[in-house]
Amino acid sequence: MTQPTGPQPRLDVRGAVDLSGLGRTPTPAPGGPASGAGAQAQGAVVDVTEATFADVVQQSLEVPVVFSLWASWSEASSTVTADLARLAGELEGRFLLARVDVEGSPQIAQAFQAQSVPAVVAVLKGQPVPLFQGPASSEDVRAVIDQLLQAAAANGVTGRVAVEQTPQADEPEEPPLPPLHQAAFDAIERGDLAAAAEAYDQALRENPRDDMASAGRAQVALLERTRDVDLAAAREAAAQRPDDVAAQLAVADLDLLGGKVDDAFARLVDLVRRTAADEREQVRVRLVELFTVVGDADPRVLAARRALANALY
Numbered sequence: 001m002t003q004p005t006g007p008q009p010r011l012d013v014r015g016a017v018d019l020s021g022l023g024r025t026p027t028p029a030p031g032g033p034a035s036g037a038g039a040q041a042q043g044a045v046v047d048v049t050e051a052t053f054a055d056v057v058q059q060s061l062e063v064p065v066v067f068s069l070w071a072s073w074s075e076a077s078s079t080v081t082a083d084l085a086r087l088a089g090e091l092e093g094r095f096l097l098a099r100v101d102v103e104g105s106p107q108i109a110q111a112f113q114a115q116s117v118p119a120v121v122a123v124l125k126g127q128p129v130p131l132f133q134g135p136a137s138s139e140d141v142r143a144v145i146d147q148l149l150q151a152a153a154a155n156g157v158t159g160r161v162a163v164e165q166t167p168q169a170d171e172p173e174e175p176p177l178p179p180l181h182q183a184a185f186d187a188i189e190r191g192d193l194a195a196a197a198e199a200y201d202q203a204l205r206e207n208p209r210d211d212m213a214s215a216g217r218a219q220v221a222l223l224e225r226t227r228d229v230d231l232a233a234a235r236e237a238a239a240q241r242p243d244d245v246a247a248q249l250a251v252a253d254l255d256l257l258g259g260k261v262d263d264a265f266a267r268l269v270d271l272v273r274r275t276a277a278d279e280r281e282q283v284r285v286r287l288v289e290l291f292t293v294v295g296d297a298d299p300r301v302l303a304a305r306r307a308l309a310n311a312l313y
Helices: 053-059 075-090 106-111 138-154 179-189 193-206 211-226 231-240 245-257 261-274 277-294 299-312
Strands: 045-047 065-070 096-101 119-124 127-133
Touching: 045 075, 053 065, 053 096, 065 075, 065 106, 075 096, 075 119, 075 138, 075 179, 119 138, 127 138, 179 193, 179 211, 193 211, 211 245, 211 277, 231 245, 245 261, 245 277, 261 277, 261 299, 277 299
Parallel strands: 045 096, 065 096
Antiparallel strands: 065 119, 119 127
């Protein structure tokens, strides 16, 4: 892992302001507040927005910066980000963890060309170094960071972030997940989406009103549908065939994964207006499934539900 050569993604989101996050209730970042992300991590963890992105990239001239892209609906991305926050404290500022909520700052995900979360990208001397995408164990995360620090040293990036060594009050332990939910979470962690789907399906057979299982199952279905999809090819197909339902559904899925929630919803609502019979029902069902992924209480879902009702009736 050396400093990359050749064309690189454009790491500049200044002037690109996304409004989809306005009105969204902020979700606490994984690993705790940036000012207290573990007893030793204070100062080594920052939460990045489009407004602060350029300043954080500038810090990569002196210290390795690790961007962890996460979303509230992705348990795997929360776990990876929390593991990185703990590791930032243990390594006493040898790298700066920059947490990015892709729902609130989708332009950053686009700058890194990230198609899904979790996605972890380092920046050395202003140049992006993709580390990994998808679930990873804490051991794998540590191994990747070890390799990054070696590459940083080889490129003369050996600075440290000033870390405060202040104790942190113990946080109350979260209640354990129900067994089937834990089984699904563990399966996602190891990349076994089929096992995760079966665990959630079993939970729903036992309790059809299990909203957490319904949301988890919808998230797994989204990951299954998009796992092998090429973003550029999908967008080109959708642009060339605006009435191709499958092509439009694929881009809507990718938009949702990239944090462009409003774009995904608007695409499918418009498609509902332009289709009929079985095709219209197929689009409606997918849109409702994406509502479940985002969460019924989200204001963007509430607005899209009203738009869907107007399109149908």
